[in-house]
Amino acid sequence: MNIVIVGLGVIGGSFAMALNSVGYKDVYGVDIDEETLRKAKKLGIIKDGSSSGKEFFENADLIIMAIYPKLVIDFVERNKEYFKKGSIVTDTTGIKGMFIDKILEIMPDDVEFIFGHPMAGREKKGIDFATAQVFKNANYIITPISRNKEKNIQIIEKLAFEIGFKRVRRISPELHDEMIGFTSQLPHAMAVALINSDEEGRETGNFIGDSYRDLTRIANINEELWSELFLGNKNNLLKAINNFELQLDLIKKSIYENDKEGLMEFFKKSTSRREKLD
Amino acid sequence: MNIVIVGLGVIGGSFAMALNSVGYKDVYGVDIDEETLRKAKKLGIIKDGSSSGKEFFENADLIIMAIYPKLVIDFVERNKEYFKKGSIVTDTTGIKGMFIDKILEIMPDDVEFIFGHPMAGREKKGIDFATAQVFKNANYIITPISRNKEKNIQIIEKLAFEIGFKRVRRISPELHDEMIGFTSQLPHAMAVALINSDEEGRETGNFIGDSYRDLTRIANINEELWSELFLGNKNNLLKAINNFELQLDLIKKSIYENDKEGLMEFFKKSTSRREKLD
Missing domain, CATH: 1.10.3660.10 (6-phosphogluconate dehydrogenase C-terminal like domain)
Structure with missing residues (x-):
């Protein structure tokens, strides 16, 4: 699976580390900070990095958005034309209701957004504080929407368990x-x-x-x-x-x-x- | 120094363990629970135990009260006649103002009460949760009163540092x-x-x-x-x-x-x- 992580901060960086540690090697990173990209490459947790990501999206099976809620919306708006047909986009955002409504307004029909919330984090920000350990035994929440396909939800669930989450729950965005x-x-x-x-x-x-x-x-x-x-x-x-x-x-x-x-x-x-x- | 600890719960038990670990061997324990006394003796952290303590007080240089605030007052009232002249009594109580006033009303003049508060504890109660580690790098507060002798305050300060506290501060009961x-x-x-x-x-x-x-x-x-x-x-x-x-x-x-x-x-x-x- 070809994976692109957007935002290599403490959460995105931890995803890259955790994915790498369980054998995912086709992982690409997008970050506006060149130093962060350099560090991620040096750590061997991404195959390649980019400040825009456009060159990665046409081959990406899964895009993980690990940036602030408003930036996710901006980013999708600016990049959706590059997303591969049939690919999955997921997020790590701590709020769902209003956020999902805004995403659904702009999301193309042939790309599927599976909304997720890894309930793990650290007080510090930036790749220097990223660690695969932060996900160990933590809770992961998926808030499915009617247009989500069961097989795609299961891809995210499986990935969450693989990188160390202990419980993955499906609940409504409202709950x-x-x-x-x-x-x-x-x-x-x-x-x-x-x-x-x-x-x-x-x-x-x-x-x-x-x-x-x-x-x-x-x-x-x-x-x-x-x-x-x-x-x-x-x-x-x-x-x-x-x-x-x-x-x-x-x-x-x-x-x-x-x-x-x-x-x-x-x-x-x-x-x-x-x-x-x- | 001959030390009696009144109450071998999580705090008193931790005192016994910490004192033992730095070489104080003349430590006696008072507790109303026979099972607690048995455990403390088995652990080798007290030389002897008693449910009343009366037999220990005539030789005690220092009595450490590790029981609930109201029980300290009751206990002093009932046992003060047995306290050795010139000895020191200290406590581990988390409140001082009203408590000190009540103690001073009943305390004999020839025994000195140095009020202390080891700022350490655990959620659990009882000797089974006692550990010398709980005091490591913690704060200790002494609230001197006018009748306290400098040398006696220093005895408590020294003891606090010996058993692992990092900072010992003297402040008013009000502060x-x-x-x-x-x-x-x-x-x-x-x-x-x-x-x-x-x-x-x-x-x-x-x-x-x-x-x-x-x-x-x-x-x-x-x-x-x-x-x-x-x-x-x-x-x-x-x-x-x-x-x-x-x-x-x-x-x-x-x-x-x-x-x-x-x-x-x-x-x-x-x-x-x-x-x-x-």
């Missing part, structure tokens, strides 16, 4: 966005709000343990990507934040009223829910 | 409680509220990545201990929660207004703050 608003976007909003709520001038570093460190790790955040993700899933995220604030306010009320029993009930509930995740 | 409300109690409240805000019946486990896992780890929480800690630091914690909610509401407002620039500013601020912590 995807609702769940991601809660499990991924809300935690990022919380982490940002936590560290931003620190008061200036305090020597906070002297007073932190693992809990603060863990809860703020994702406050180190790619502002361009995550502002797109937040705004592209606005309603689900606002709902998740509101539900969270309701629970936090219940805790606040119990503290205010010295309601030890009430607090203990919240803690027992959270402990039981957390234990089920492991 | 301690303010900072802990922010760096430790607020994250715990957030983690509990996050997982409790999940809607029943969703298959959330299929949609989580590292962020949700990291942010909910401490939602697995000892309800008895943490309800005491929350209520014992009420005003600081409420203030920290309110500051956090203000920041979260700013993010919410930006999402609501499709203010991409505003979101990016919050993310840049959080990224810069988080990078300084590493």
Whole structure:
């Protein structure tokens, strides 16, 4: 299979590494950064690189888009005429609903877009932080649309398992966005709000343990990507934040009223829910 | 030095292990659970164990209290007559202000209480989860009071460094409680509220990545201990929660207004703050 990866950042670079490690050798890379292409070639994870990709697309069976949501739309618009008839395009985008609608408006009929979301990532960006390990045992989500052929969905599923993902689930774009608003976007909003709520001038570093460190790790955040993700899933995220604030306010009320029993009930509930995740 | 550890749970047990590993052999353990005492003796981390401790106190140079805040007060009340003149008592309690006031009311004049807080812990409780490693490179806080002798404070400081702590800071009980409300109690409240805000019946486990896992780890929480800690630091914690909610509401407002620039500013601020912590 001839594969082109568009964007060799931390996710695209990790795809290239993971594909290479399980034997895919006909992998080509597209990136606007010449240095990134040079590194990818030196690492031996791409056969060749290009800043535009046009020369690769006519032979590509699969194109993996690992760039920001808006850039995927621009890129498809500019390059769709070069895509091979019958080929598959997939993505790694963390939002689906609005994004899929926009892609479907511009996508040619003879190329199939299978929308995917590898639920793995790192705080850092760029190929220097790419690693095949990041996909190991992670979750992969596919949000099929009516025009997707079963055999093409299975190609993506098989590939996901091959490069290390543990679970591949098929769900609707709507459920995807609702769940991601809660499990991924809300935690990022919380982490940002936590560290931003620190008061200036305090020597906070002297007073932190693992809990603060863990809860703020994702406050180190790619502002361009995550502002797109937040705004592209606005309603689900606002709902998740509101539900969270309701629970936090219940805790606040119990503290205010010295309601030890009430607090203990919240803690027992959270402990039981957390234990089920492991 | 003759040391008695009161409470051989995850923290007291870790103290026994860490002290043993750096050569302290005259360490005695007090625990109401016979099985815990048996395990500690079998591990060779205590010389002898007792359910009351009375027989150990007359020779103890240092007593380390590793039990819940309210139990420390009860325990001192019931056992202070047995404490050796000139000996030191220290604690591992995560709140200081109200707690110190109560201890000072009952503490005899010829025994010195040095209030300490090893900023390390685990979600699990009990000696089975104790490990000397938990203290490695962690922060230790001492909150001196006017009657503390410099030489006694230094004994605790030295011991903390010996068993692996990286930084030992002396601060006022007031600053301690303010900072802990922010760096430790607020994250715990957030983690509990996050997982409790999940809607029943969703298959959330299929949609989580590292962020949700990291942010909910401490939602697995000892309800008895943490309800005491929350209520014992009420005003600081409420203030920290309110500051956090203000920041979260700013993010919410930006999402609501499709203010991409505003979101990016919050993310840049959080990224810069988080990078300084590493």
